[in-house]
Amino acid sequence: MPDGEGQRTIAKCISCGSAYAAEKWPDGTIQPIGTRDGCQCGATEFQVVERSEDTVLDGVNE
Ligand SMILES: [Zn+2]
Structure with a gap:
């Protein structure tokens, strides 16, 4: 992983x-x-x- 890159994860809004x-x-x-x-x-x-290996997000693709 190059310097300056974060760790890919899944996050959710604390509000909604x-x-x-x-x-x-x-x-x-x-x-x-x-x-x-x-x-x-x-x-x-x-x-x-x-994070789950099976996590699928609808409509989220980079
Ligand atoms: Zn929100």
Whole structure:
């Protein structure tokens, strides 16, 4: 993994619960992929969801 890349994970909005593909950075920042401005509900805080190999997100593909 190149320097400067976060760890791919799944995160959900702490406000509305929407799940996103996200990157978790070494400093603890969780950055949803493709939603630089935060959740569609306007929240900017996310919680990592335990990753499952079987996790499938509808409509989320990078
Ligand atoms: Zn939300």
